[in-house]
Amino acid sequence: xxxxxxxxxxxxxxxxxxxxxxxxxxxxxxxxxxxxxxxxxxxxxxxxxxxxxxxxxxxxxxxxxxxxxxxxxxxxxxxxxxxxxxxxxxxxxxxxxxxxxxxxxxxxxxxxxxxxxxxxxxxxxxxxxxxxxxxxxxxxxxxxxxxxxxxxxxxxxxxxxxxxxxxxxxxxxxxxxxxxxxxxxxxxxxxxxxxxxxxxxxxxxxxxxxxxxxxxxxxxxxxxxxxxxxxxxxxxxxxxxxxxxxxxxxxxxxxxxxxxxxxxxxxxxxxxxxxxxxxxxxxxxxxxxxxxxxxxxxxxxxxxxxxxxxxxxxxxxxxxxxxxxxxxxxxxxxxxxxxxxxxxxxxxxxxxxxxxxxxxxxxxxxxxxxxxxxxxxxxxxxxxxxxxxxxxxxxxxxxxxxxxxxxxxxxxxxxxxxxxxxxxxxxxxxxxxxxxxxxxxxxxxxxxxxxxxxxxxxxxxxxxxxxxxxxxxxxxxxxxxxxxx
Amino acid sequence: xxxxxxxxxxxxxxxxxxxxxxxxxxxxxxxxxxxxxxxxxxxxxxxxxxxxxxxxxxxxxxxxxxxxxxxxxxxxxxxxxxxxxxxxxxxxxxxxxxxxxxxxxxxxxxxxxxxxxxxxxxxxxxxxxxxxxxxxxxxxxxxxxxxxxxxxxxxxxxxxxxxxxxxxxxxxxxxxxxxxxxxxxxxxxxxxxxxxxxxxxxxxxxxxxxxxxxxxxxxxxxxxxxxxxxxxxxxxxxxxxxxxxxxxxxxxxxxxxxxxxxxxxxxxxxxxxxxx
Numbered sequence: 001x002x003x004x005x006x007x008x009x010x011x012x013x014x015x016x017x018x019x020x021x022x023x024x025x026x027x028x029x030x031x032x033x034x035x036x037x038x039x040x041x042x043x044x045x046x047x048x049x050x051x052x053x054x055x056x057x058x059x060x061x062x063x064x065x066x067x068x069x070x071x072x073x074x075x076x077x078x079x080x081x082x083x084x085x086x087x088x089x090x091x092x093x094x095x096x097x098x099x100x101x102x103x104x105x106x107x108x109x110x111x112x113x114x115x116x117x118x119x120x121x122x123x124x125x126x127x128x129x130x131x132x133x134x135x136x137x138x139x140x141x142x143x144x145x146x147x148x149x150x151x152x153x154x155x156x157x158x159x160x161x162x163x164x165x166x167x168x169x170x171x172x173x174x175x176x177x178x179x180x181x182x183x184x185x186x187x188x189x190x191x192x193x194x195x196x197x198x199x200x201x202x203x204x205x206x207x208x209x210x211x212x213x214x215x216x217x218x219x220x221x222x223x224x225x226x227x228x229x230x231x232x233x234x235x236x237x238x239x240x241x242x243x244x245x246x247x248x249x250x251x252x253x254x255x256x257x258x259x260x261x262x263x264x265x266x267x268x269x270x271x272x273x274x275x276x277x278x279x280x281x282x283x284x285x286x287x288x289x290x291x292x293x294x295x296x297x298x299x300x301x302x303x304x305x306x307x308x309x310x311x312x313x314x315x316x317x318x319x320x321x322x323x324x325x326x327x328x329x330x331x332x333x334x335x336x337x338x339x340x341x342x343x344x345x346x347x348x349x350x351x352x353x354x355x356x357x358x359x360x361x362x363x364x365x366x367x368x369x370x371x372x373x374x375x376x377x378x379x380x381x382x383x384x385x386x387x388x389x390x391x392x393x394x395x396x397x398x399x400x401x402x403x404x405x406x407x408x409x410x411x412x413x414x415x416x417x418x419x420x421x422x423x424x425x426x427x428x429x430x431x432x433x434x435x436x437x438x439x440x441x442x443x444x445x446x447x448x449x450x451x452x453x454x455x456x457x458x459x460x461x462x463x464x465x466x467x468x469x470x471x472x473x474x475x476x477x478x479x480x481x482x483x484x485x
Numbered sequence: 486x487x488x489x490x491x492x493x494x495x496x497x498x499x500x501x502x503x504x505x506x507x508x509x510x511x512x513x514x515x516x517x518x519x520x521x522x523x524x525x526x527x528x529x530x531x532x533x534x535x536x537x538x539x540x541x542x543x544x545x546x547x548x549x550x551x552x553x554x555x556x557x558x559x560x561x562x563x564x565x566x567x568x569x570x571x572x573x574x575x576x577x578x579x580x581x582x583x584x585x586x587x588x589x590x591x592x593x594x595x596x597x598x599x600x601x602x603x604x605x606x607x608x609x610x611x612x613x614x615x616x617x618x619x620x621x622x623x624x625x626x627x628x629x630x631x632x633x634x635x636x637x638x639x640x641x642x643x644x645x646x647x648x649x650x651x652x653x654x655x656x657x658x659x660x661x662x663x664x665x666x667x668x669x670x671x672x673x674x675x676x677x678x679x680x681x682x683x684x685x686x687x688x689x690x691x692x693x694x695x696x697x698x699x700x701x702x703x704x705x706x707x708x709x710x711x712x713x714x715x716x717x718x719x720x721x722x723x724x725x726x727x728x729x730x731x732x733x734x735x736x737x738x739x740x741x742x743x744x745x746x747x748x749x750x751x752x753x754x755x756x757x758x759x760x761x
Contacts, residue, residue, distance in 0.1 A: 008606060011599075011602050011603060011606070012603060014599075015593060015595050015599050015602075015603050018594075018595045018599065019593060019594055019595065022594045022595075024594075391591065392593050392594065395587075395591050395592075395593065395604075396593065396603060396604065397576055397579075398543055398579065398585050398587070399579065399580065399585065399604045399605065399637055400576070400580050400603070400604060400605075400606075401573065401576035401577045401579070401580040402576075402603075403572060403573050403576055404573070471572060472571075472572045472573070473572065474546060474547045474548050475499075475545075475546050475547070476542060476543060476544050476545050476546070476547060476572065476575060477500075477544060478543040478544070479534075479535075479538035479543040479544040479587075
């Protein structure tokens, strides 16, 4: 028996296309194709567009650092001790960390400004995160002057950053500065502790030099801060308090040298002994080196893995919110350790819910409509073929055994058209994304689209066979079809 | 030599359970189709084409025998209503062994070359002899019939089903047909089934054909809103074991007829045209 070759198959395919586009049926077939492809193309385009939007929103949410930091209020030292005792371990168990060397006091954030040239490693990652979050990384880098480090002395610029006062009048900003200086003076007094005599005088000299030098960093920023962090007034380098603490604790340096440890530089900076810039070692269990009575204060907790992408069983990614941390957060808030920005947790929940709902809705709608159209459109072509070319197929089968080839052609042909259409739509989306520099976000779209396509191809297979039932069924009727009955 | 084709009656052909055609034999329940030519003689509507269609596996019900499907057609020992026999197997047999010339000429709506490629395609060189720009629906009835013969009548196939092949043909094309048939009979063709109304009289009288049996075709119409009707018509089956001499006689007859046509005096109009 002569088996049909590839050439026979392509000949048959070509003749089938010619028969479709013969004069009597070409308009109907063209309208069917155009209508179906328009409908399917629009549906796919809508899905891709919505996918890209939700993907961008999801990525923005996942990369939103403001959602990773929470400040808990501690009214008294006892309150702080209780929080640390009860919640440090549960927080660490869910992946959250209480940040040392940072706290909010009088709506001002005191944070150690790490030296990005030296202070690397995990220990300072949370501080770098806070600096980035409040936009003080540049100021932190400029805190220590480049090239003026002479080994044992370093030049520093004791500038703070006016975080939310960019739109205030100069007089109000000056008043905020005066208030900060008073706060610093109070803190200095608390750090000084029980010093007396010449050491007391030396400490006061250092303190005065430091506090007098504190100024707002000049900035050209004209954008409002992140809304969830906008209640923070000033961001102040905690390094200043470290210097004071180191001076207070220094019992080895000569008192005259100690008074000279911090000198006002002619260029507006301060030269300090490099040894005084180190972070004083805190007693075990405390976030700061000493329990300065700066209360009520808010201590920061960083939760980097609060949000994570999660695969849904229907093969799309959603945002997952770590509920264990949110429960702790809720519990702390309602047990007296109020959150600095409690509404943020609710906004976060709502954002996650909304993005997830949109992603899920888009995929459910796509799966449903694409499966329906993906089956209906090929079915229409197959049905069109059987209706309009019934006699031709019957006649062909009187002479040649081409049933399998016909079934394959009318299964493959519509699916190939659908594939081309979808590939073009996705390619356009990917190219657009690539031009916008967000190509990676569109790649996961291929998975649901492939699954939907394969599912519709699988379902269409028996549907196509059913269409061709007059030629494959139990009743031979080629002769009847040929006679036009 | 064992017969390629045999049939057991009654053979039932049904459409939508409402219309049914049942074939029975006047003598016996079984017929074996040996080598030679079988000529079916009957009036219009007597069921000749339907019977040929059943034999050629283009009509009938596949599947195991039952009350609705009591008879069978057997090709080389394989009954077309036995278990495992499906439309694809039927198509394989048709493609390999049967040459079917249908009563109504039909083509795919593409060029004659494409028609040959798709409906036959065995000989690529022959495909080139058909024009890529010639479309069958532009041709006259006789030309269409001739093209279809060239396309579907394959000399290698052992069984030919010819349903009124000469209807629209002039002498020149009839000659082509008989010569093609002669060549096929000298080659691999063993059994020919032939229906032709113009030859029927001669076959009945005396031309070497032997009457082997008579078919009775019972038509049963049970369509809704119509009075149930049962009537029958007959088809005589004639057989000629050695068909080549008969074909040669036909060739000679057509040749002499053509010669007479060529020698006939021109008509008045033709004379005027010649003079002009």
